[in-house]
Amino acid sequence: MKVKFTNLYKLIPEKKKIINKINLLIKKSNFVGGQEVKNFEKNFAKFVGARFCVSLGNGTDALEIAIMSLNLKKGSEVIIPVNTWISTAEAIQNNGYKIIFCDVDLNDYSICIKDLKKKITRKTSAIIAVHLYGNPTDMNLIKKIVKGKKIKIIEDCAQAHGSRIKNKHVGTFGDVGTFSFFPGKNLGAFGDGGAIVTNSKSIAEFSERVRNHGALKKYDHKFSGRNSRLDTLQAAVLNIKLKNYNKAISKRNSLAKVYFKELKKVKKLDLYNLKKNYIYTFHQFVVRTSNRNKLQEYLNKNGVSTMIHYPYMLNELNFFPGANLRKAKHLGKKILSLPISEEHSFKEIKYISNCIKNFFSK
Numbered sequence: 001m002k003v004k005f006t007n008l009y010k011l012i013p014e015k016k017k018i019i020n021k022i023n024l025l026i027k028k029s030n031f032v033g034g035q036e037v038k039n040f041e042k043n044f045a046k047f048v049g050a051r052f053c054v055s056l057g058n059g060t061d062a063l064e065i066a067i068m069s070l071n072l073k074k075g076s077e078v079i080i081p082v083n084t085w086i087s088t089a090e091a092i093q094n095n096g097y098k099i100i101f102c103d104v105d106l107n108d109y110s111i112c113i114k115d116l117k118k119k120i121t122r123k124t125s126a127i128i129a130v131h132l133y134g135n136p137t138d139m140n141l142i143k144k145i146v147k148g149k150k151i152k153i154i155e156d157c158a159q160a161h162g163s164r165i166k167n168k169h170v171g172t173f174g175d176v177g178t179f180s181f182f183p184g185k186n187l188g189a190f191g192d193g194g195a196i197v198t199n200s201k202s203i204a205e206f207s208e209r210v211r212n213h214g215a216l217k218k219y220d221h222k223f224s225g226r227n228s229r230l231d232t233l234q235a236a237v238l239n240i241k242l243k244n245y246n247k248a249i250s251k252r253n254s255l256a257k258v259y260f261k262e263l264k265k266v267k268k269l270d271l272y273n274l275k276k277n278y279i280y281t282f283h284q285f286v287v288r289t290s291n292r293n294k295l296q297e298y299l300n301k302n303g304v305s306t307m308i309h310y311p312y313m314l315n316e317l318n319f320f321p322g323a324n325l326r327k328a329k330h331l332g333k334k335i336l337s338l339p340i341s342e343e344h345s346f347k348e349i350k351y352i353s354n355c356i357k358n359f360f361s362k
């Protein structure tokens with residue numbers, strides 16, 4: 001059997017509806033702004049349960065603008081988990097602040113709380129929690145830790161559309177949440193896209209201005225911003241995809257259950273330790289083993305394609321600060337992302353699980 005890691009074309013719901021909508025927008029020459037974008041912001045704010053959603057050009061800009069909106073002191077330190085996509089770190093450095101890398105919780109790859117407590121100093125102005133792989137970070141605990149301190153919280157939800165803690169959507173616990181709609185994300189557009197969500201009117205208005213050269217409307221420039229708008233066609237695609245998204249989350253959860261059932265007894269393989277009352281969205285299903293390269297090779301030989309998110313930790317890149325992190329050390333050599341998406345079948349997931357069991361029984 002051959003199992004692809006993802007098939008983006010198969011993942012598109014209601015293809016005819018999307019194509020008709022795009023045709024209509026092209027006929028009307030609606031390419032930037034307009035009702036589709038406004039509708040998406042309204043729909044996504046409602047989905048997340050935030051007062052405001054400001055759509056943007058991509059998730060990297062969302063992080064950069066989120067940090068900008070907090071107006072942190074010069075020389076501030078911003079703490080992030082070391083296992084994340086490069087954007088989380090870039091956004092800090094591009095704003096002129098200092099990145100402080102924090103260790104990883106091996107139960108679910110969220111930020112290590114024990115190390116986080118150690119990393120907070122008088123210079124810490126913000127923490128960016130990353131809900132990596134769709135696994136929610138314990139935001140209530142982080143809020144408890146920063147209580148009474150002047151520390152802002154950003155949540156990087158680029159991989160966590162629909163992830164919740166006790167029914168509260170990630171991205172709504174801190175000051176601002178950021179999202180990516182890159183095509184490969186669980187909720188992906190037909191190109192780049194991003195957004196911030198917040199309950200703060202001033203953060204929302206500031207972000208709205210930044211994305212449009214400092215202006216809310218034509219020639220209303222209040223400061224020097226940038227161009228980072230979600231375009232109309234992407235917003236239209238996302239409006240249709242959002243309506244179908246809860247179904248996608250349920251399917252991913254059902255498939256994850258198969259992996260857990262089949263693989264929990266494999267001694268040399270570590271799975272996520274799921275928390276009660278959390279809703280996971282399984283953007284990735286990541287397993288960990290010291291035999292990773294051999295396992296990946298074996299799966300490949302048996303027709304199963306896998307990926308690695310990520311092959312190195314960000315403190316290993318020479319243009320970022322170093323850090324001595326016990327749990328994250330060599331993590332990039334042990335993790336493996338198995339295929340999971342709403343278009344995979346139960347049969348495929350069972351096949352992959354059997355291949356893994358065969359590999360470890362040898």
Ligand SMILES: Cc1ncc(COP(=O)(O)O)c(C=O)c1O
Binds near residue numbers: 060
């Ligand atoms: C954790 C995380 N943060 C930020 C981003 C950046 O999003 P984008 O690719 O839309 O700029 C991504 C997407 O790759 C991501 O996975």
